[in-house]
Amino acid sequence: MKASVIMSTYNSEEWLEKVIWGFSVQTDLDFEIIIADDGSKPKTKELLDNLREQVSMPLIHVWQEDNGFQKSQILNKAIVASNSDYLIFTDGDCIPRKDFVETHLHHREKGFFLSGGYFMLPMNISQAITKEDILFQKCFQVDWLVSRGLKKSFKNNKLSATGFMSKLLNLITPTKATWNGHNASGWKEDLVFINGFNQEMQYGGQDRELGERLFNKGLKSKQIRYSAIVVHLDHARGYVNEATWKKNFAVRENTRNNKVVKTPIGIDSN
Secondary structure: OEEEEEEEEOOOHHHHHHHHHHHHHOOOEEEEEEEEEEEOOOOHHHHHHHOOOOOOOOOOEEOOOOOOOOOOHHHHHHHHHHHOOEEEEOOOEEEEOHHHHHHHHHHHOEEEEEEEEOOEOOOOHHHHOOOHHOOOOOHHOOOHHHHHOOOOHHHHHHHHHHHHHHHHHHHOOOOOOOOOOEEEEEEHHHHHOOOOOOOOOOOOHEEEEEEHHHHEEEEOOOOOOOOOOOOOOOOOOOOOHHHHHHHHHHHHHHHHOHHHHOOOHHHHHO
């Protein structure tokens, strides 16, 4: 297979199903999906067992017991479980446009990782999107979204830009090409070399810290935020707390200041 798509999830079957329907209609279907499940209840497994009969790509369910927010650990387990040399990362609340995988594969290059973004949807539209809206790509059409209450904004160009315009916006955007967990990709050998995600870190910056260690390894990044498109479904964030943010900030400072490449608590800790 050309790629392994790794997506995180936790007790969010409705959103996860919509995301998998998005991957079912990709223009390049030569990939597997690995669900990095941070302790969901049995309903997630039941959903995946049902979807396996309806989609063409392999669905691999990597699960661990619920021990609080341990996304870094389950992502590392998913990296180990992957069967491809190129890994595309996203989340179980981000529906990909049909050219998402093709775009990542087109731009992949040794010595680089790819940095994409997302287009945030409000809760009412997130809930209203149906399977048919995904299969026929209506949820990526600005006019369709505006007719359902989306506010008009320059940010809508992220969905409508194609060809030269998307390349130009990738070039001039002030947003840095960092590792973003909802939309990033890289070579498995690079991720294994740096020992994957830092499992000391909970929510808040663990994706960026991984990217900073890739930079320390000598990699560069490419900006594809206007080319590799996902729409982000709204949800609550009950796992955010100030103490964790401070701890993670200190880890990231250490990574940058001391040019850390390999995290001491990563893939090999499992």
